[in-house]
Amino acid sequence: MKDKSKSRVFSRRNFVKGIGTSVIGTYAAAPVLSKFSMKIFEEAETESKTKESLSLHVNGKKVSVLIEPETTLAELLRNKLKLTGTKIICNQxxxxGCTVLMNGKAVSSCHLLAIDAAGSEIITIEGLMSGEKLHPIQEAFIEHDGLQCGFCTPGQVMAAQAILIKNPKPSKDEILQGMSGNLCRCAAYPNIMKSVIAAADKNK
Ligand code: FES
Ligand code: FES
Structure with missing residues (x-):
């Protein structure tokens, strides 16, 4: 038969031994751990030194972030602020496709460093709606079928909005001129034009 008291003594001894080992282990690991924490601390410090702090307004809200200096405005909007309505298509x-409004003017956000937008008012496609209500330009695009795949559409809508901010009653030529930087690979151009003209007509 198994001697229970012996095995209990044995277990207790092992247990005490185990604690001893872990205490010794902890003490032995302490310098290693503190070196490790120092490394993490140094890395975090270096990271914050290489990053730039940036404040701007996006869709009416103040945003303050730490970013790498090479971050584009499009990357900031999509990756950091999760405003994925702005599309990156050519990235050149x-x-x-990545058009947003900066202080009321259309800009290609893939071609602008986020840091250069410091202090600006940025409006993205997400900022056009009023609550659940679509913006009149968005309504016009739906009404006049101004899209096919829809990938370029946020940029088209923002370019149209920039035209109407500059001149609420633009001529057809002014609309053509203002929309000329926005490509649509599925060539929905006739209906895109109809949509912008319809949105402009609402202002006449
Ligand atoms: S994605 Fe920015 S201009 Fe094409
Ligand atoms: S709607 Fe397809 S690329 Fe513009």
Whole structure:
């Protein structure tokens, strides 16, 4: 038969031994751990030194963030602020897909460093709606079928809004000129034009 008292003594001894080992282990690991924490602390410090602090207004709200200096406005909006309505298509400032408003003017947000937008008022497609109500330009795009795949549409709508901010009653030529930087690969141009003209007509 198994001697229970012996095994209990044995277990207790093992237990005490185990504690001893872990205490010794902890003391032995302490310098290693503190070196490790120092490394993390130094890395965090270096990271905050390489980052820039930026404050701006996005869709009416003040935003203050730490960003890498090379972050574009489009990356800030999409990756950091999760405003994914702004699309990055060419990422070279050539297609207008990433158009947002900066102080009321259309800009290609993929081609602008976020840091250069410091102190600005940025409006993205998410900022056009009033609560649940679509903006008249958004309504016009739906009404006149001004989209096919819809990928370029946020940029088209923001470019149209910039035209109407500058001139609420633009001529057809002014609309053509203002929309010329926004490409649509599925060539929905006739209906895009109809949509912007309809939105402008509401102001006449
Ligand atoms: S994605 Fe910015 S201009 Fe094309
Ligand atoms: S609606 Fe398809 S690219 Fe513009």
């Amino acid at each position: 400032g050539e297609c207008g």
